[in-house]
């Protein structure tokens with residue numbers, strides 16, 4: 001598969017899975033967490049797909065497209081290993097949907113980072129909420145659920161939080 005095909009499949013998997021996640025929490029109150037703003041592509045899609053949700057966004061810095069910069073009071077700057085822990089003290093366990101997208105291209109360190117963030121994200125989740133993740137996570141109350149049709153296993157990960 002060419003790198004172009006691979007990029008298209010990855011972005012399509014993100015889009016379909018985020019849309020499925022938003023639909024699956026339609027009856028659940030709570031904010032969205034976008035962990036990894038990057039250039040703001042998925043943040044932009046989440047705010048368009050879930051316009052009534054409060055969206056908290058995390059990254060080390062703001063390097064997004066100018067049209068995709070979150071409001072200042074919803075942009076949490078710093079290392080997510082610290083800012084997510086602070087967030088649990090601020091908003092507690094009310095999150096309906098978390099999107100973890102912190103991959104750097106270095107597989108082992110990205111997977112280790114995701115595993116280390118899983119308990120911090122769990123502390124922010126409402127039971128019944130969902131986590132969309134670019135890396136697999138294990139335990140912490142996150143059980144894998146079916147990906148939308150057309151998304152290949154392992155391309156992205158979708159979990160329901162049981163509490």
Ligand code: SAM
Nearest residue numbers: 036037038039040041042059060079080101102
């Ligand atoms: N979701 C974005 C989009 O659609 O444009 C792409 C996110 S990009 C793949 C990953 C982002 O995670 C980068 O902007 C990087 O700065 C951020 N990141 C990675 N590790 C981090 C950490 N420990 N703390 C804060 N941000 C981190």
